[in-house]
Amino acid sequence: MIEFQNVGKTYRQQVVALQDVNIKINKGEFVFLVGPSGAGKSTFIKLLLHEEKATSGKIMMNDEDITKVSNRRIPLLRRSIGVIFQDFRLLPNKTVYENIAFAMEIVEAKTKDIRRQVPAVLGLVGLSDKAKKYPNELSGGEMQRVSIARSIINNPSIVIADEPTGNLDPDTAWDIMRVLRNINERGTTVIMATHAKDIVNVMEQRVIAIEKGSVIRDDKKGVYGYED
């Protein structure tokens, strides 16, 4: 569960990126985050990822106020969050398998667990036959599926996707949405920032719209609501 209580974020005491945000996201929800570029979506995500600290208010995550967490504990908190980027961010010199295993290695997982879990997750995203390929041998959709596999390999309770379909053609984008939906149905909270009008409108999920640093809309079964 995630709860923002009167959260504000100001950069260098002048630029107001977010103000007075009050939001509650329950476990297992699927949430779209929409709004024009520069409206505050990125800041919202950065706060969730502990990349930035809120300048006011409280952010509760799994019953803990993460605005008060010490720097030392931040890495541990990040382990409960998976993250997916528009540009995939795969390591080019590692195979698909290694890219995913890497995420387990750096949290010091057991070799035995790595050998068991990586193939399972590859199966989940439909890439079992690509394990030995390098990123440059994959299509955009495949690369994004690798990055999704990497984001869920450590069993996070929340997955944050920052425009995951931004670089993909519509058909491939829908493939990715099916994978994310699949992950969500297994109980993982998914928060997805997007500009993909069709996807938001067809999926009929909760939509939170942010404009000029404030939440202007929060609908249970919302629509995109912008003319691109």
Place this chain on the structure above:
Amino acid sequence: MKIKTMGYMIKQGFIGLWRNRGMSFASIASVTASLLVLGMIIILVLNMNNIAEMGQSQFDNIQVYLEDELENEQISNIGAELENIQGVSYVEYESQDDALEKMKESWGEQGYLLETLENNPLPDSYVVYFQELEASQAVVRNIERITGVDEVRYYQDVIDNLVNIADFVQLAGLILIGILGLIAMFIISNTIKLTLNARRQEISIMKYVGATNWFIRWPFVVEGIFLGFFGSLIALVVVYFGYEYVYNLVYARFYALFAEYIVSAEAMLQQITVMFIVIGIGVGILGSLISMRKHLKV
């Protein structure tokens, strides 16, 4: 830390080393160069101190050489006069024959060379023992006034000079080493910076997945440790064999005569091994910490 993780850190350290071979080589060379200079200074200072120390231990007595062809009576008079000087504990007579015998002994195997001498060139002498070292200079002045005394063998000023020079060399050396160490550190931090840049994307992913700060930092520290360690190993090998070569050269030229004044290569190695490795690794760690402070935000 798990053993597997340690293996990962060491492997990453080596990869970093290999990826920037050129800079790694430069880093190792700079550590080696600094430590070589340190080695030379240590050799100098060790030997100077050694000579000074050996001189000093021989200095609770002085040798008073007498003029040639004195009568036995004059010799014993001088002996009595010496004993009467304030500060003198007792005196021992050493005839020129005794002196030659002693010299033969100290030359050891080469002693037979002295048997070819037709005339004994050594003078008769008295060995004067002091009650206390501090009064030695006054005593020496009094001895020099006695008629029949040719020369007083008195090392104090030489020893003082030697100690002064050794102190100076040590100080100048430390300053030089400080500068060289800083240069080595700078080169290492630049080498690590290259690895940091090469791994930037990897590090950003590591952060998102929740790698701890030290998990991210360790490979760079390990790389610094390797750079410093290899540098110090090479320096140790060069200093040891270089010094041994010179030592053998001196030993062969001057027989055993000087040998006791010179520190052996093994004794020198004992003194510097730990020091070199600690300094090398220390410089390496500092270099990588500086680099991370400047270029790695975790």
